[in-house]
Amino acid sequence: MTSDVLLLDSITDAGPAAGGTSDTGAPGRIAVSGSHGGLYAAAVASRAGLRAVVLNDAGRGYRDAGIAGVAALADVGMAACAVDCMSAEIGSARDALESGVISYANALAVALGVAPGQGVRMALAHLAAARVPRAMLAPVPEARWNEDVVPARPPVLCVDSASLIGQQDAGRVIVTGSHGGLIGGDPARACKAAARLVSFSDAGRGKNDIGLSRLPALAARGIAAVALDCDSCAIGSAASALERGVISAVNDPAAALGLAPGMTLRAALAVPGLL
Incomplete structure (x- = not known):
């Protein structure tokens, strides 16, 4: 794992470093986060300047709300995926990295080779080729x-x-x-x-x-x-x-x-x- 990858137990912990310059010179970094993959968390990830993100599917739930943000990130050119909540503890980026199994990937992540059933480390190897997003999600009001x-x-x-x-x-x-x-x-x-x-x-x-x-x-x-x-x-x-x-x-x-x-x-x- 290179310094390109941030471990964030909560995506709200993402700070200015998230959008900084990696050791390879590519703008933006990749985050593995313990947060759910809903719209609020996705907007935070997007506006932190990340290049790609791994979140938790939170059981997917009502109207697939647990992955709604992961899907929406594709609209702004950001590769993202979610781990099965039964494979890694929500709220723990370390457990996601060590034990997480991908349950959902958006279209951009799929195009890079990310697929359900992969471990997070393998998914990160594919996400390393992710491009800088062309835009950011609109901020979700702090309701x-x-x-x-x-x-x-x-x-x-x-x-x-x-x-x-x-x-x-x-x-x-x-x-x-x-x-x-x-x-x-x-x-x-x-x-x-x-x-x-x-x-x-x-x-x-x-x-x-x-x-x-x-x-x-x-x-x-x-x-x-x-x-x-x-x-x-x-x-x-x-x-x-x-x-x-x-x-x-x-x-x-x-x-x-x-x-x-x-x-x-x-x-x-x-x-x-x-x-």
Whole structure:
């Protein structure tokens, strides 16, 4: 692996170096990221100046949202592919590199020789020939808004990415579009605020049930958390989670509030005493 390849547990960690000059003199670099392959993550990858990217398919899920961004990157000339969530833990670039198996590649990656069933190292050998994208995806707005879900109760905070949560959001009920896997296995990154309740996508649960791993980490901090079935709502979209999400797993503090698998997220948010 050359210095052309960046390992990013979250694509939001991509900085100016992502679009720098490689040791071969070619503009842009290739990233292997633990992030899902949805539109938000793809836009971040595109606008970081990367030449190509490997993401996680997050179980693909509702309307193939887990790979929608990988597909969209072809429209701006960027080769991209996704690993099967059961082959590598979401949120871990290292596991993607070492164990990831490609489940989907966009047209540009396919043209370079990337194909489902390949290991990530082989895919990277093909992606080394990727050209600099001719354009960038339009920025996806950092969607963060308040939603009045239950009359006469405080509004719910909705964020398409958990990276938009801040310490000022302590005590709030938060609906995210993010996956429920710990970023890089770090419990400190489970949630940046001492929230009342947080929801995530289960991202197909994935290898070692990694898509649920934020839940016990948050339980240790006394924070209620639930995961939503990736087939019930689109990963990367808090609006979809709120409109369609169905709970697939809860941690102990959430269970103590009366939340349980099979409940819709909207029904869960209406539980007495929650908001």
